[in-house]
Amino acid sequence: MLSAYDEYYGRVSRAQVARIAAISGLRPASVLDVGSGPGPVSLAFAELGARTFSLVDSSERALEKARLSLARFADSPGAPLSVSTAVADIESLEAIPDGGFDLVAFGHCLNEVGRGDDRVGRRLAIARRAARAVAPGGAALVMDPATLAASRDSIALRDALLAEGWTVRAPCTFPGPCPALAAGPTQTCHDEAPWDVPPEVGRLASEAGLDRDLIKMSWFILSPPPRRAEALPGEAEPRPSGGAYRVVSMPMLNKGGRVRYLLCGPGGRFPFSARRDDEAARAGGFFSLGRYELISVDEPEPREGGWGFGARTAIRRLGSLAHAGRDGIGCSDVR
Ligand SMILES: C[S@@+](CC[C@H](N)C(=O)[O-])C[C@H]1O[C@@H](n2cnc3c(N)ncnc32)[C@H](O)[C@@H]1O
Structure with a gap:
């Protein structure tokens, strides 16, 4: 065994x-x-x-x-x-x-x-x-x-x-x-x-x-306390004013034709979405975001309790894992 x-x-x-x-x-x-x-x-x-x-x-x-x-x-x-x-x-x-x-x-x-x-x-x-x-x-x-x-x-x-x-x-x-x-x-x-x-x-x-x-x-x-955490290697890039957000879901398509991820970071946990045919979002890398990627978002559009990808929105990928890959929800197996 x-x-x-x-x-x-x-x-x-x-x-x-x-x-x-x-x-x-x-x-x-x-x-x-x-x-x-x-x-x-x-x-x-x-x-x-x-x-x-x-x-x-x-x-x-x-x-x-x-x-x-x-x-x-x-x-x-x-x-x-x-x-x-x-x-x-x-x-x-x-x-x-x-x-x-x-x-x-x-x-x-x-x-x-x-x-x-x-x-x-x-x-x-x-x-x-x-x-x-x-x-x-x-x-x-x-x-x-x-x-x-x-x-x-x-x-x-x-x-x-x-x-x-x-x-x-x-x-x-x-x-x-x-x-x-x-x-x-x-x-x-x-x-x-x-x-x-x-x-x-x-x-x-x-x-x-x-x-x-x-x-x-x-x-x-x-x-542990009381030491202050030091930046981990790979997280050393200065964070933009919007802060660093972790992608914590797979992409989800809603009935309105928008692709939505959940982000979690300094502003809490909330959706970030774009129309599935949005070419600017595609060019900006929105549809290839992977679970647990670390990103910052410049000029997101406020939308439905979260953010939308607008005309001036830009995604910046932070950290050392550039692309975590597509994934799916569900875990029948233990690990
Ligand atoms: C699932 S294995 C994990 C092994 C390895 N750390 C890994 O990540 O694959 C759990 C291990 O924890 C040990 N373990 C569980 N409870 C323990 C306890 N109370 N004291 C000492 N070892 C314990 C078991 O003997 C076993 O080797």
């Missing part, structure tokens, strides 16, 4: 970390990998240049597999790694060491902590302890599944951390409580993108009868 996890979901987790790094510019040198399992999150950050790792999990067999994978990676020229592992319950006090890690990563493990009404509180307690392990200027990464329930819990944790003075560094540019969570129990926000599926994963997916042409996840990069 562990090998099956590593061969299948391990590769999904690695692709997810690669996408998060592409969107956010996140490039830690040292990583505390909490709930590491067989180590795909650490391996993905090793591929991105990290060299110091501390992994924590309740399963010694998973940690053994992680040590092997990282040792294999370390054999490649120029990749000496420092790796330590510890068996611990991540809710225990000793699970999270004090220390200066650039990144404390929670890859698909916080969602496994608690099922009752106290689950977000229990996850919050773990994240609070993680704050001690984050070096000045560092961050925590929370990566959870994209299902409605899991992503709403993930957002609830984000909001609880913000209420305690944490700063969300990516993907949100809206610094307040998540508007999607407040919009009602059927609403959520998650990342989703086409994936060039590795052949091994494709084979396992077809044998197991799983759909696998997208990667989907909820994720947040957050800095």
